Structure formats: C-alpha cells, structure tokens
Amino acid sequence: MEPGLIWILGGLLLLIAELGLPGIFLLWVGLAAIGTGMVVLAVLPPFPAVVAIFLGLLTAGIALALRLKARRPAVRVNTPDAGLVGRHGMLLPMEGPELRVRIGDSDWPARLPADVKVPEAPLRVRVEGVAGTVLVVRPIA
Missing domain, CATH: 2.40.50.140 (Nucleic acid-binding proteins)
Structure with a gap:
C-alpha cells in the first residue's frame, strides 16, 4: 500500500477517534497525519523528512490552537453568577x-x-x- 495513503488513513482514524474522546488533542495529530500523507503522495521524501514534516505540521497546529485559545475570553461555567445577574x-x-x-x-x-x-x-x-x-x-x- 502507498505510504501516503497509510498516513491519510491513520489521520482519518484519529479524527474519528476524536469524536468519542474528550478534548481536542487527536484533532491536531490527525490533521498533521493527513497533511503528511498528502506531502508523501506528492513528493515521497526520505523517512527523516517525513518525520520532520509530521512534527512540523503538528507543532504548527498546536501553536495555532493555543493562539486561538488565548484570544477567546474565559467562560465561567457552573458558577452561581454565570448568567444570573440581570435576570x-x-x-x-x-x-x-x-x-x-x-x-x-x-x-x-x-x-x-x-x-x-x-x-x-x-x-x-x-x-x-x-x-x-x-x-x-x-x-x-
């Protein structure tokens, strides 16, 4: 089987697993694996380069998630005043x-x-x- 397709299939399986598990960590791993698979299908780099591509995409995805999280205001859930003031x-x-x-x-x-x-x-x-x-x-x- 083509190595790029294995990366893409693994990424899709991780995205499916993300649906059943709490958190969003597998999302970034799955997207990095799919991106790595697309690069491998297009270029077929040597194995160390494939690992570097995967780690680079994973790092970029996590950095993007942290940046987006920092922009969002903190939401207080399950506190007595959450949504009660003014009601x-x-x-x-x-x-x-x-x-x-x-x-x-x-x-x-x-x-x-x-x-x-x-x-x-x-x-x-x-x-x-x-x-x-x-x-x-x-x-x-």
Whole structure:
C-alpha cells in the first residue's frame, strides 16, 4: 500500500477517534497525519523528512490552537453568577429564616440590598449581584 495513503488513513482514524474522546488533542495529530500523507503522495521524501514534516505540521497546529485559545475570553461555567445577574425572578413567600427567589425552575437563597425593606411576596425581582450562592435582588417597580 502507498505510504501516503497509510498516513491519510491513520489521520482519518484519529479524527474519528476524536469524536468519542474528550478534548481536542487527536484533532491536531490527525490533521498533521493527513497533511503528511498528502506531502508523501506528492513528493515521497526520505523517512527523516517525513518525520520532520509530521512534527512540523503538528507543532504548527498546536501553536495555532493555543493562539486561538488565548484570544477567546474565559467562560465561567457552573458558577452561581454565570448568567444570573440581570435576570428576573419571583420572590417567594418566606417559609423559613431566609428569602428565596425562583428563577426559571430553580430556587435560590436571596437577600435584598440594605436600603430595601422586605416586601410582600410574591413579587418580581431582578438579580443585581451574587454573594457566594446568595442572590442580591431588587424589586422591580
């Protein structure tokens, strides 16, 4: 079998394996292998050159991925304030010592700013901030 086709087939297998595994490392290895296979099909360089081509393409792919990752702002996932500030909810009637707010299908412990008296529930509120897991809410006028 042609060496270039073996490189391309190996790269395709790595890309398929990437679909089932977490992360994106195999993507760059697979793309480097496919690129190496295309060069080998076109030129048929000696083996040390083939290894250098593969390593060069792999290094370029990883450098590109790191550069793209550095440009992207960090996304905070699974933090209490991720997407909650600015949302509207309903202040629930007090059933214990703390206020609770329903946002979507979740209930959150809440507190009001110091300048706001505890209103009668139910009342629409807007989330102004998050302190730990406690939402700081203000009634909507």
